[in-house]
Amino acid sequence: MATIKDVAKHVGVSTSTVSHVLNKTRFVSEDISTRVLAAVDELNYAPSALARSLKVKNTRTFGMLVTTSTNPFFGEVVKGVERRCYEYGYNLILCNTEGDIARMHSNLDTLLQKRVDGLLLMCSEVDNEEFNLFARHQPVPTVVMDWGPIDFPSDKIQDNSHHGGYLATRHLIAQGHTQIGCLTGPLDKLPAQQRLSGFVQAMEEAGLTINKSWIASGNFECEGGEKAFEELYARGSLPTALFVCNDMMAMGVINTANKKGISVPNDISIVGYDDIKLAKYITPSLTTIHQPKHRLGQQAVDTLLDKIQSQRETNLIIQLEPTLVERDSVKKM
Template identity: 45%
Template sequence: MVRLKDVARDAGVSVTTVSHVVNGTRRVAPATLARVQRAIAELGYRPDSIARALKSNRSHTLGMIVTAANNPFFAEIIRGVEDRCFANGYSLVLCNTDDADAKQLTYLQTLRDKRVDGLIVMTAHSGADFLAALARQPLPTVLMDADPAGAHDIAVVNDDSRLGARLAIEHLLSRGLRDIALLTGPASHPRSRERLAGAREALGEAGIVLPGSKVVATNLLADGGYRAMQALLQTRSCPQALFAFNDLVAIGAMRAAREHGLSLPDDLSVVGYDDIELGRYFTPALTTVHQPVYELGDMAVTQLIERLEHRRPLQRTLQLAPRLVVRESVRRDRLAEPKHPSR
């Protein structure tokens, strides 16, 4: 096993100098730095990360708790988190919870046991016990897809979901579509509540009162959108258009509509939310609200690193602006009437 003193002897410097190079604790002259780095490479020296963490009380590791990493939306955010971690010399420990309260609590304790320096939490549903435990734990934390936090050393990074919903509804209205249904997420989901509020505002400004029968809650997955669309198709009046609160729901709904003989977008226009990669390759390509997902992940890590490396306080709330991406799933003419499926 190669030790610090072996590197020091090979480079012709003191053990203290090698320690400063390895830990970045003091500036070293360029020529000396080059000799130490060459010795490290030639001898194959690797610092003992556990010992370093115990000595410095820093592991240079962040923990991330998410609902499911295989969801395209979460996957894109995780990529932004991972890239920013790597660029700053941090490792990432990722925990998938499937929104199970017990797993959330267990993983929170596991990450603390692993001595992570900070946390990123992005779950669709969090129980009261988990939220209370999160508020009590001492690590700097960034929440995503969440309500603004009141606890100390916790920040929230989100997109402006109310604005995004308004963009979706205003686009449908601009195409002459006024009979609009909403496929929402659970009422407990903060972003879903914001999108519902923004959609109602835009409809209200157009003089449209949205009946309860045209608002269907889903699990924010493709199968939820499929079942929600099936429920709408059982009513006497199929809507002209759908605003789905994420792209997976929109894709599930489009599948159900096709199975009932509807032509997209002539009979049914659809707008999604998130702008996942799959949506642009669907047929018709999905018109959607682009959420800057990669940037949200990048921003979450940047906040934590600024707090950890420079002792800058976390900003309580950070918000990025969404934008509409127009593709093919909303009809272009204003005169076509929707066709209702045969019973």
């Protein structure tokens, strides 16, 4: 494999001249630049990323830890991260934690050993763990995304889940519903807590009774929605409407209700949360709360780059606002 010394010898210039031509760090005459680039092609020379990183003390690589899930929400956020990294000329090393604490720490060690320039964390399983991030490594700039650890000192990009829950419930109330239930995510997770609190605020402001028999928790997956709806069904009478705290659970609810001969929205109306791409293609298409998932990923990369380039020590909290998307799963009373 050709080296930079081979290119320099072939052209009859110094290695520093070759470096300046390739990195555009200093003016080099057009004639020499042309000869250097021709030699690079002729010798099939590829600059060493490792050598460059040792010299400039960065790798132009970010690491990302993400919880494995069947929820397309995560994939849509990662797509935004990958696109932004590509636009800025950064590589991304993506690690799935598989929901496992030991695997998370192993992945983290690997990323830090590879000298990534920054970290993006989107792994909800660390919420209740002591997250001693840099026990064996020097700290690196870090951005925690929605579903990441709550108390870790870093920049944070998050969804205003309380307002999203409020918007969902207000919409059901505006459509004439007074008997409204809520199927939450796991209540040890901050997004689930906040979406439920938004539901409670909207109900209390409207002077409506919150029936605890119409509240149940799931795991933010389709089977969680199925299980939570089965709980409500076993308790007796159903509400006329449900705020289901994410789209995956909402799809589980619609499927389970259909099997029991319960029509959505004629018998029960449903509002979901996330606005994953599948939401508009199910039957009925799902009224839901839109999270700007692609922008969440982009903003996380932008914030991480700002932290690196400005070398600021203060930590930012950036909140993205959700919006209501009306489709066919809510009936006007």
